[in-house]
Amino acid sequence: MLEANNLTKKYGDYTALNNLNLTIGKGEIFALLGQNGAGKTTTINLFLGFVEPTSGVASIDGLNVATHAEETKTRLAYIPETVMLYPNLTGLENLEYFSSLAGFSYEAGQLAGFLDTAGLQSSAHGNRLGGYSKGMRQKVGIAIAIAKKAKVLLLDEPTSGLDPKASNEFSEILKTLSASGTAILMATHDIFRAREVATRIGIMKEGNLQSVTEAGAISANELEQLYLKTV
Amino acid sequence: MHLHLIRIVALHEIRTVFRSKMPFILYSILLAMLLLAGFVGWNYVSKFNAQQARYTTEVQDNWMNQPERHPHRVAHYGYLVFREKAPLSFFDFGLDSYVGNSVFLEAHRQNTVNMSEAGFSNGMLRFGELSMALVLQLLVPLFIIFLGFATVAGLKQNGVLKILLCQKASYFDILAGKTAGLVAVTWLLFLPLILAALIGGAVLLQNEINAELLLRSGLILFVYAVYFLIITMIVTGVSAMSKNASNALIMLVLGWMVCFIVIPKSAQTLGSSLYKAPDKIAFEQAIEAEVRKEGDSHNPDDPHFAALRANTLKKYGVDSVHKLPVNYGAMVMQEGERITSGIFGTQFNKLIETYQAQNAVSVILGFFDPYLPLRNISMQLCGVDFDTFSEFQKQTEQYRFDKTTLINKIHLTQISYENDRAQKVAQSNWQQMPPFEFRPVPLAATIYNAKWSLIALLFWLVAGAAALGFISSQRKFQL
Numbered sequence: 001m002l003e004a005n006n007l008t009k010k011y012g013d014y015t016a017l018n019n020l021n022l023t024i025g026k027g028e029i030f031a032l033l034g035q036n037g038a039g040k041t042t043t044i045n046l047f048l049g050f051v052e053p054t055s056g057v058a059s060i061d062g063l064n065v066a067t068h069a070e071e072t073k074t075r076l077a078y079i080p081e082t083v084m085l086y087p088n089l090t091g092l093e094n095l096e097y098f099s100s101l102a103g104f105s106y107e108a109g110q111l112a113g114f115l116d117t118a119g120l121q122s123s124a125h126g127n128r129l130g131g132y133s134k135g136m137r138q139k140v141g142i143a144i145a146i147a148k149k150a151k152v153l154l155l156d157e158p159t160s161g162l163d164p165k166a167s168n169e170f171s172e173i174l175k176t177l178s179a180s181g182t183a184i185l186m187a188t189h190d191i192f193r194a195r196e197v198a199t200r201i202g203i204m205k206e207g208n209l210q211s212v213t214e215a216g217a218i219s220a221n222e223l224e225q226l227y228l229k230t231v
Numbered sequence: 232m233h234l235h236l237i238r239i240v241a242l243h244e245i246r247t248v249f250r251s252k253m254p255f256i257l258y259s260i261l262l263a264m265l266l267l268a269g270f271v272g273w274n275y276v277s278k279f280n281a282q283q284a285r286y287t288t289e290v291q292d293n294w295m296n297q298p299e300r301h302p303h304r305v306a307h308y309g310y311l312v313f314r315e316k317a318p319l320s321f322f323d324f325g326l327d328s329y330v331g332n333s334v335f336l337e338a339h340r341q342n343t344v345n346m347s348e349a350g351f352s353n354g355m356l357r358f359g360e361l362s363m364a365l366v367l368q369l370l371v372p373l374f375i376i377f378l379g380f381a382t383v384a385g386l387k388q389n390g391v392l393k394i395l396l397c398q399k400a401s402y403f404d405i406l407a408g409k410t411a412g413l414v415a416v417t418w419l420l421f422l423p424l425i426l427a428a429l430i431g432g433a434v435l436l437q438n439e440i441n442a443e444l445l446l447r448s449g450l451i452l453f454v455y456a457v458y459f460l461i462i463t464m465i466v467t468g469v470s471a472m473s474k475n476a477s478n479a480l481i482m483l484v485l486g487w488m489v490c491f492i493v494i495p496k497s498a499q500t501l502g503s504s505l506y507k508a509p510d511k512i513a514f515e516q517a518i519e520a521e522v523r524k525e526g527d528s529h530n531p532d533d534p535h536f537a538a539l540r541a542n543t544l545k546k547y548g549v550d551s552v553h554k555l556p557v558n559y560g561a562m563v564m565q566e567g568e569r570i571t572s573g574i575f576g577t578q579f580n581k582l583i584e585t586y587q588a589q590n591a592v593s594v595i596l597g598f599f600d601p602y603l604p605l606r607n608i609s610m611q612l613c614g615v616d617f618d619t620f621s622e623f624q625k626q627t628e629q630y631r632f633d634k635t636t637l638i639n640k641i642h643l644t645q646i647s648y649e650n651d652r653a654q655k656v657a658q659s660n661w662q663q664m665p666p667f668e669f670r671p672v673p674l675a676a677t678i679y680n681a682k683w684s685l686i687a688l689l690f691w692l693v694a695g696a697a698a699l700g701f702i703s704s705q706r707k708f709q710l
Binding site: 045048050051052070073074076077078079080081082083085086088089097098100101102103141144148 | 389393400706
């Protein structure tokens with residue numbers, strides 16, 4: 001579903017991502033761990049098409065992102081560290097707007113259903129986003145991905161700043177999405193959350209993917225030791 | 232490009248603008264200024280024209296009621312001509328405040344219409360008068376800037392742009408939609424007001440509406456609509472190129488200062504330094520010098536007038552001007568009139584060419600500043616431009632020449648050479664002369680004269696669209 005073949009990005013002499021080879025299949029959650037500047041966000045930006053690769057190919061559903069920007073966009077959804085959206089619009093209105101830009105036209109009931117699926121309580125649907133907590137806004141972001149029927153979900157530090165309860169709820173939603181076949185690439189600093197939610201975990205350092213581990217084959221402590229040793 | 236997605240973005244933009252309080256507050260201020268400017272302008276033009284009409288009647292009555300008198304006294308009695316302000320001049324004052332509105336017409340003298348103010352004839356130094364056009368030309372762009380500086384940069388700053396770009400809409404769709412939404416808001420808020428003011432104000436001023444007035448109003452509406460679109464494209468483009476909203480605001484306000492203060496003032500300074508125009512005294516001295524070269528009618532030995540005398544005597548087969556069947560004195564006066572009028576015409580045309588060359592600087596700079604072409608077109612369509620003024624001067628001179636020629640003809644045929652000064656002619660002779668009526672520059676000529684400004688505006692429109700296309704194609708402007 002998501003594939004990087006010898007993917008490299010250089011800014012002058014600085015190599016932000018070096019020769020990344022990675023495949024994330026349908027229903028898989030891949031967590032990218034690493035310090036700031038390790039190349040996690042660059043990887044996500046390359047899959048989003050915001051950055052042009054220096055060499056190599058980033059592809060989604062078999063389509064090269066660089067050459068099939070419009071087609072790949074219809075298959076993916078993106079949730080940044082902080083989902084701001086439009087604070088003057090309600091959760092429902094935000095969802096309606098983003099869905100319509102994705103080419104979908106939903107009834108109010110369907111939109112409310114997506115927000116429910118994303119875990120946002122019904123009483124908040126009609127409130128302006130400006131009054132939402134970070135966790136609630138992340139849920140609207142998830143609802144946008146669900147409404148879009150995205151096959152691929154790209155997440156950049158999605159649990160950063162969330163309280164444990166909200167973070168746990170978010171993990172559960174991701175598991176539900178992966179169970180329905182969505183391929184998820186998540187950049188994070190949160191080792192514990194990565195091990196809990198991901199199927200595989202990659203650790204990056206200075207633009208290189210240093211190691212890839214099956215999440216189920218390693219304990220939280222072992223992962224932490226591996227991470228500290230790697231970075 | 233997806234038109235339906237552009238429409239969605241545009242409608243969203245409109246909804247977002249109408250949900251915030253700041254645009255409403257800004258609009259309220261501008262609306263108050265526009266209404267005030269409209270009323271003050273209309274009131275001034277209304278009173279001015281009423282006053283001009285009173286004076287015109289008074290002058291005409293005085294002219295008609297002159298007693299039986301010698302034609303040359305009639306010629307020197309003079310006639311004051313007034314220029315009524317154009318019906319749309321309440322909307323755009325243009326050069327009206329800097330050029331004269333009346334001229335005293337008399338024999339042998341070509342009095343200019345306040346030519347001493349010709350140095351300011353471009354009106355570029357003017358900044359103080361509050362007209363509707365001034366508010367629309369200078370302050371509405373500021374309104375658009377405040378409305379749209381964060382339209383893309385703000386989304387970039389808070390990460391929403393990335394999410395937007397992950398939908399089906401392309402960056403160009405988003406930029407085009409935002410431009411369409413912002414300009415739709417501006418059009419909705421200002422265009423109906425402009426149209427109502429133009430039609431309503433002009434109808435109240437002249438108690439009628441005609442096709443030309445409607446056409447002019449329609450064209451003014453159209454060029455202002457295009458102008459707002461250009462400004463909106465610039466605002467969206469700068470916002471899209473900026474990393475954050477504050478950078479965009481700084482760039483746009485700086486751009487506003489350059490385009491609305493620095494370049495217009497520089498255009499005036501550059502124009503007048505490149506093409507120096509004479510002041511009133513120098514202009515009159517140049518005419519006097521030319522007249523002296525041509526001949527002095529009071530000097531019996533002047534070769535030009537000696538030749539005229541010889542030719543006239545030969546033509547009538549007599550040996551003395553006393554034996555001519557016509558009044559030779561009137562003939563000399565008419566010849567003098569012909570010479571001075573010709574010289575004035577030549578000098579005046581030179582002056583006009585100088586001013587046109589000065590104005591050409593601002594027309595050329597219009598390709599670097601969208602405000603200049605709009606300002607020029609607005610003045611031209613409202614009939615308060617330099618062409619209208621010079622046309623008035625030309626028409627008054629033609630009227631003066633025709634009137635003097637007619638009086639000289641009366642003198643020539645009805646007053647005998649002997650004992651010339653003691654004779655009089657009946658009032659009916661000058662009572663037949665029609666009063667002066669200014670014929671404004673026709674709309675077709677106005678459009679032709681405005682062609683380069685129109686092309687400059689079109690250039691900005693195309694360049695704006697191309698710039699948005701270019702910006703949307705650059706990945707560096709997406710993050």
